[in-house]
Amino acid sequence: MLQQNNPLMLREDLPRFDLIKPEHFVPALRTTFSEIKEELVKIENNIIPTWEGLCKPLEDLEVPLEYTWGVLEHLISVKNSAELRTALQECLPDFVELTLQISQSKPIYEGLKQIKQTKEYKSYNDAKKRIIDTKIKLAEQAGIALEGEEKKRFNEIFNKLQRLGSDFSNNVLDSTKKFELVVNNLSDAEGWPKALKMLASQTYNTKHNSKESTPDSGPWSITLDHPSFQPFMQNCKNRELRFKVYNAFVNRAASDETDNTKLITEILTLRNESAKLLGYKNYAEFSLDTKMAKTPEKVYQMFDELEKETKVFAEKEHSEIQKIAADSGFSEELKQWDIPFWAERLREKKFNFTEDDVRPYFPFPKVLDGLFSLCERLFGISIKKSTRTDIPKWHPDVDFFDIFDESGKAIAHFYLDPYSRPSEKRGGAWMNICASRRIYKGKLRNPIIYIECNGTPPIEHRPSLMSFFEVNTLFHEFGHGLQGMLTTINESEAAGVNGIEWDAVELASQFMENWCVNKPTMIKMSEHYKTKAPIPNDLFEKLKSAKKFRAAFQMQRQIAFAKTDLYLHSNYDPSGSESVFDAYKKIANESCIVKPYSDDRFLASFSHIFAGGYAAGYYSYKWAEVLSADAFAAFEEAGIDNEEAIKATGRRYRDTVLALGGSLHPAEVFKLFRGRESNTKALLRHSLNPET
Numbered sequence: 001m002l003q004q005n006n007p008l009m010l011r012e013d014l015p016r017f018d019l020i021k022p023e024h025f026v027p028a029l030r031t032t033f034s035e036i037k038e039e040l041v042k043i044e045n046n047i048i049p050t051w052e053g054l055c056k057p058l059e060d061l062e063v064p065l066e067y068t069w070g071v072l073e074h075l076i077s078v079k080n081s082a083e084l085r086t087a088l089q090e091c092l093p094d095f096v097e098l099t100l101q102i103s104q105s106k107p108i109y110e111g112l113k114q115i116k117q118t119k120e121y122k123s124y125n126d127a128k129k130r131i132i133d134t135k136i137k138l139a140e141q142a143g144i145a146l147e148g149e150e151k152k153r154f155n156e157i158f159n160k161l162q163r164l165g166s167d168f169s170n171n172v173l174d175s176t177k178k179f180e181l182v183v184n185n186l187s188d189a190e191g192w193p194k195a196l197k198m199l200a201s202q203t204y205n206t207k208h209n210s211k212e213s214t215p216d217s218g219p220w221s222i223t224l225d226h227p228s229f230q231p232f233m234q235n236c237k238n239r240e241l242r243f244k245v246y247n248a249f250v251n252r253a254a255s256d257e258t259d260n261t262k263l264i265t266e267i268l269t270l271r272n273e274s275a276k277l278l279g280y281k282n283y284a285e286f287s288l289d290t291k292m293a294k295t296p297e298k299v300y301q302m303f304d305e306l307e308k309e310t311k312v313f314a315e316k317e318h319s320e321i322q323k324i325a326a327d328s329g330f331s332e333e334l335k336q337w338d339i340p341f342w343a344e345r346l347r348e349k350k351f352n353f354t355e356d357d358v359r360p361y362f363p364f365p366k367v368l369d370g371l372f373s374l375c376e377r378l379f380g381i382s383i384k385k386s387t388r389t390d391i392p393k394w395h396p397d398v399d400f401f402d403i404f405d406e407s408g409k410a411i412a413h414f415y416l417d418p419y420s421r422p423s424e425k426r427g428g429a430w431m432n433i434c435a436s437r438r439i440y441k442g443k444l445r446n447p448i449i450y451i452e453c454n455g456t457p458p459i460e461h462r463p464s465l466m467s468f469f470e471v472n473t474l475f476h477e478f479g480h481g482l483q484g485m486l487t488t489i490n491e492s493e494a495a496g497v498n499g500i501e502w503d504a505v506e507l508a509s510q511f512m513e514n515w516c517v518n519k520p521t522m523i524k525m526s527e528h529y530k531t532k533a534p535i536p537n538d539l540f541e542k543l544k545s546a547k548k549f550r551a552a553f554q555m556q557r558q559i560a561f562a563k564t565d566l567y568l569h570s571n572y573d574p575s576g577s578e579s580v581f582d583a584y585k586k587i588a589n590e591s592c593i594v595k596p597y598s599d600d601r602f603l604a605s606f607s608h609i610f611a612g613g614y615a616a617g618y619y620s621y622k623w624a625e626v627l628s629a630d631a632f633a634a635f636e637e638a639g640i641d642n643e644e645a646i647k648a649t650g651r652r653y654r655d656t657v658l659a660l661g662g663s664l665h666p667a668e669v670f671k672l673f674r675g676r677e678s679n680t681k682a683l684l685r686h687s688l689n690p691e692t
């Protein structure tokens, strides 16, 4: 294929999603990789130890990758297909090799160290200094100092781990897709929320290529995707069916041809081996060396503080669930697949509303308006749907927006892809970078971001009606997006979320979730899709308290996962007799009031730590929650109803947390915003205290 006709080679404006086909990737990536390699040779043969001479040319190499590799990774996650996977498999070894070639280049490493000795270095801004320091550290972590056999082995492991990670997530996707529970009996669907019936009916008709199913009479198809799995577990009265779905969920990718068990052992063994090659005691030490927390001890100290306060609340929560089950005549021991059902009954009793009462007040377009006007109010920006009519998209549901500053100048752009598409889009929600903010060929380029959710799609002629969970998720991902978009850093490697320590990355996202229980925000973002009435006050109050519902249980569960993750990457022996599943159960038994299920193999689908960036870093969610709760407390202290104070605090938040990105250590950024170091008080108060 002629490269001139390859839309991936256009490299300007937006990626041409309208023209890109799977077969474009391999030739475009081959050409791109070899161009970059040529550039690299030029750089290495003529090391100029200055920012402009060395760092800037390296930064520029990212641009052709954003238009090719970045697009491939994006499409794999939103438009997955066998052809795309084949393209990825084919190019992955070369991509890994190229990444290693850059990060392990001796001449570049030496050049960077030389820059630090120059007079000029002292005059560099924080971003440049930190980028240089980080590059040196990462080069060392990437094995720059290794020689001969050790180096060869290290590279082998790196390659192998990349492949294992991608196999791991494909297995999870395939295994999730494979499961279907068809419910035929009317009595088994009794009490289901309308949204679940509609979704399950639509899924049945799509999966079976039929028109047979109706929301009221079925048959219904239940899947392991969140919008189906969660309401089913909460509302299906048939205990056997609940067990079937729960068992399938925690056993995804744990047997047959999608079994991840062996991959886990291999991943853990190889990670440990590579950490040891670098002189670390284990992989956890390696991982924490580049994080905000720095040492496992610091993390365990946070767990201790949180666990101590949480225990009594967790016990209280559980006995309430036991009581309502017993009062309703349920005499057996409460199992994992019973708890969501009885907890939902308790929630209904306590708060006296169902998801069906809530969803009509959250039509997606209204929520989006509310979110945007909050950001406009807090940060002095404006957000508008793009007036361009030629935006290339990968799906008709996708929209494209522009962000403007106070002076009306466009400073960032984002794609929003809000709905679930189980057959091609991976589960969960995420923000990803399409293009980083940078100066390229002398011109400032605005950041472009992907916001991906898996919300309930519109059904027939009704708009998407969001659950409160989905509303929170949208706010969360938009929080990541804001940090990616409101950055003022021009050096792409420290702009937006780039260069921020993993354990501080969820600060900006979780911060936004706090606004979902803030009254003025809520009023603006809710409107009954038929009557146009705002959400009733008592329903709002209930939603607010409901957000704390089972907070102690959630806290214990997250801590159990985080402890398991740290343990598997430090003291655990993958070749020993203890399985990873047993390791998790042991920790969960000690940490949680709700005991784990005996056949729980959830770790087999735990992509965060085995296929994502959270290896020995899952604690980061809690770590960042501590930071985000404390950051939100700054707004509470300023007086949440005091418009002027909120604006000033919002502006300070934008100028520090959102603007500075990875240009400063996160502890320093936090101090600039808050005037002091962070502590666990606000998180404990927000999540456990019923009064606040």
Ligand code: ZN
Pocket: 476, 480, 506, 509
């Ligand atoms: Zn997040």
